[in-house]
Amino acid sequence: MIGFESDCIASALHAQGIKILTKSLKYDLPRGFFCGIGKCSSCLMRVNGIPNVRTCIAPLKQGIKVEMQDKFGRLPSAKFEEKPKETINVDVLVVGAGPAGLCASIEAAKQGVSVLLVDENMCVGGQLIKQTHKFFGSQNEKAGTRGIFISEDLKKEIDEFKKAGKINLMLNSTVIGCYEGEKNLHKFMVVKRKDYDNFLIEVNSKTAVFACGAMENMLLFPGNDLPGVYGAGAVQTLMNVFGVKPGKKVLMIGAGNVGLIVSYQFLQAGIDVDRVVEAAPFIGGYHVHAAKLRRCGVPIYTSHSIKEVYGKDCVEGAVVVKLDKNWQPIKGSEEKVECDTVCLAVGLTPSTRLLYQIGVKMDFVSEACGYVAMHDNSMQTTIKGVFVAGDSSGIEEASTAMIEGKIAGVSAALLLGCKDGKKLQKKYIEELNMLREGPFGEKARVAKKKIEKLMEAK
């Protein structure tokens, strides 16, 4: 097989028309690329004898052996040698190099503390690198700049701090857990992947910022596991990062901003969007995004949902259905849609597993879209020195994630004794509140208010 050096294994397979990456354990059903951001198990394959490699974030290298996993699993044939364990001592550990994590790292480094930034992906930027549209907001949030270029600007800042020895960046690395540390220190274990070899690193940090992002929601319907059903992040990964078309004709589920924006990106990639269906009686995303799509001729069906997806080994089509005012399907309103791709943009759930493990107080806040860590307005959780930022503190969007990251970074530095950050912290908190003041910020306002109350009640 041929691919490009910068491809991931799964995108290179896709480019060759190989959509089935694994089989389900119980019924042996085909599984394909679903989330495309290293958060699900749909793309697990055996690479160079190592099972369960997430091929959507594993880089393609010349000469590697990629196999489908057998049902029952086989122990790794790769030889594991005893490797010396490395130890890193640092002021601030930042987990996740998306918009929130990058900003947290930069702000903390600006205050003069040492930062270790860890991310599972091959490059920094998180989901920003897939955002080809111009961002909203004000000049402070780089409004009018495309997400990918914001990511490039942030990367430049990170690189400068790297050169100056203020930020240590570890890519292709996963924080796997928290362990009992010495007094006032948090101990974490990190697995660093290099050429399909794993290295264990022990990190002792005084503070930690968790900016782990979120994972795509799944929707319940027959056929939802067929290869060709993707999360919105997955198609963005394929199209906008690796230049691979996920299919020829798409049915988009969800008319929030993500569904609208990704539909437009499909059109830009030369892929036909049959329609957008939305279960709610109204379009959830910004009208301006809907208008962009409509004037390209893509219809948006509100009060409609997907009933099922059909196909043998891959998506061959779908059935959509109209919903009544109680959101129940109306019998006889079913309509067949011929498509080879179904894209789900039905919301996200905060990634919080590490926070659970550390023992931070968690609670379910529906407006934050799931269980989130309780935190105050400095982004500090119920454990001193442990901060959250971005989608993992409640689903919102990239502009607010960046400010939350800045707040968390400054707050961590303040806790370490950098007094200069006080004014800056106040300024960022005000900026954040202002962005949430409008009607589209209502959900976030409610979520943060609830979290504040739960925090007081603890």
Add this chain to the structure above:
Amino acid sequence: MMLGYEKDGILDLKFLKLPSQKQLEKGVAIIECVQKIPCNPCVDSCPTGAISMKDINDLPLMDYDKCIACCKCVGICPGLAIFVVKCIDDKAFITLPYEFLPKPVVGKKVQALDRAGKIVGVGIVKKVVNKDKTFVVTIEVEKNLLMIVRNIKV
């Protein structure tokens, strides 16, 4: 109360403050931004201060008398929601944002589309400016299409 565009994504002209005939003849920018989104690059881009906003969550207000139809806001607006329109005799000139390939070519004919993507006429490309990877395209169409055409197909 749900508004029409919240259901189908198509804006009715009744939601816009429309310019007078005289203002149309000199050319003005129409801002088709009707929701309070925290966003204000259009205000910063305007060289004459024609666009104003109380705060970032307010709707942009356009002073058609101050607008000089320079088209700067067309390529800046992240929502691609600003269009410059101008009437000269029986011709209409529409400047719109366009983010697809191939790049429109000056002098060539393109299909003119309405807010629902329906082909409603033919446009002639008059000018193409690349503003941070958004093509700001001016087309000439029949006068009656001035407030109808909002997209093109090359």
